Amino acid sequence: MNKKDNILIVGAGLCGSLLALRLAQRGHQITLVEKRPDLRKVTQDAGRSINLALSDRGLRGLRLAGVEEAAKKLCIPMNGRMIHDRENNTFLSKYSGRKNEFINSVSRPGLNMVLLDAAEALPNVKIIFNHGCETVDLPQASATFKNYETNEEVTLSGDILLGTDGAGSAVRQSMFMHKKFLFSFSQDWLTHGYKELEIPATNDGGYRTYKNALHIWPRGEDMLIALPNLDGSFTVTLFLPYKNSDYCFENLNTPERVTEYFQKEFPDALALMPNLAEEFFNNPTGPLGTVKCSPWSTYGKTLLLGDAAHAIVPFYGQGMNASFEDVVVFDEILDKYEAKKDEKTDWETVFSEYEANRKKDTDAIADLAVDNFHEMKEHTASPLFQKKRKLETAFEAEFPQEYYSKYSLVTFNEHISYEEALRKGRAQDKAILNLIDDGKLPESMPLQEKLKLVKRETKEIMHDD
Ligand code: FAD
Structure with a gap:
């Protein structure tokens, strides 16, 4: 029997829960800690990227962990971009000329639940919710968490600690604050932010516009997109400058201004959005940024994966896909280096080979995603x-x-x-x-x-x- 490790994973989002599942399947003892409540037991926040485009790289990660079929039950195929021009004309620009190539709209919480259920079903996975990581002791692979239910501090440790706590990673912050080694970090914000809105289902649960496409209203500087949900609704996302524009988040400050803007730029979408003004003011405005950093690991004890290592803007629909591909690449490297009989895994080598292999690719998708921002909002028209x-x-x-x-x-x-x-x-x-x-x-x-x-x-x- 190989000597398996205790692995502490911080962040049970999309990447952390797939990683926990896969590493548990490899026989490791997993403790997965999440700052939020268990999303299977609470109502979801409105306005937080409730659906995502899932494509081949992401599906490959899900397949590796045996959950592809369960995930596909949540998917709606999108064959192309449905472009809506200013004159209310629409045309479908297919994603590929090859048959059977399409992307999928999938519910973020739905997919996260599939992964949590699969991980939790394994006897060697323990999931702890409502515990936010505050600091990490990097050489010890231990972290201090705040228990949000009792306000107590709890310290947990493992043989290694994996940080999958997203774009605002506390694990990465501990690496940044650590004085004993050089850590490069950059965060580039777009001057645009995003807001999620909704095209609701019809009264009988049908779709108000064509179901199997990613809808785009490209308007040069601004852009609206919509992805279908299984319940007949579409999640609509508005990308708009924060300020210094005729219409921007700063000056869309009354229901009348918001309606005027949609009437001018997206009249056919406005006709499908009866609750626009209410949602616009209830839902948060989110920033869009690219995070790059290196090194991703310290002391052969701690490693960043997913958005914690490489958050990107969403315009290629690849952030989650890249995070799932991280798990595939990590798994391939483990195949090479995981402990032989009765020995401990040489994690330092695994981590450094993983970063050497992966960093150039996550830098590339970060740059491609910014390219696609311009392509979608300007060039598609x-x-x-x-x-x-x-x-x-x-x-x-x-x-x-x-x-x-x-x-x-x-x-x-x-x-x-x-x-x-x-x-x-x-x-x-x-x-x-x-x-x-x-x-x-x-x-x-x-x-x-x-x-x-x-x-x-x-x-x-x-x-x-
Ligand atoms: P997250 O999903 O952010 O998960 C991190 C988890 O860690 C969360 O559960 C969080 O609560 C938890 N956490 C955070 N801090 C702590 C802490 N201190 N302690 C403990 N837990 C913590 N990607 C696509 O592939 N396709 C798309 O179409 C797409 N669309 C997007 C649209 C928008 C508007 C945005 C913003 C992103 C989009 N993405 C898309 C990107 C995708 O959401 C991310 O790349 C993906 O969620 C990364 O997964 P992750 O697990 O690394 O991070």
């Missing part, structure tokens, strides 16, 4: 971008093994890394846009010729970069 998407969809339909757009590389091709998707995807985008702009891809040219030209130009751009 531009004729040049639409021509490019049409061509790429045709390439993928006709030559499914030969062409993957940047979006497909990131979203549907779990076998290539985010870093490679970034390098190749950006070069392809540049190649196609240049070729269209220079009139080198005329309608009359056979599709295969166009593909050859795009590939040649992409190769040259990648070579020059």
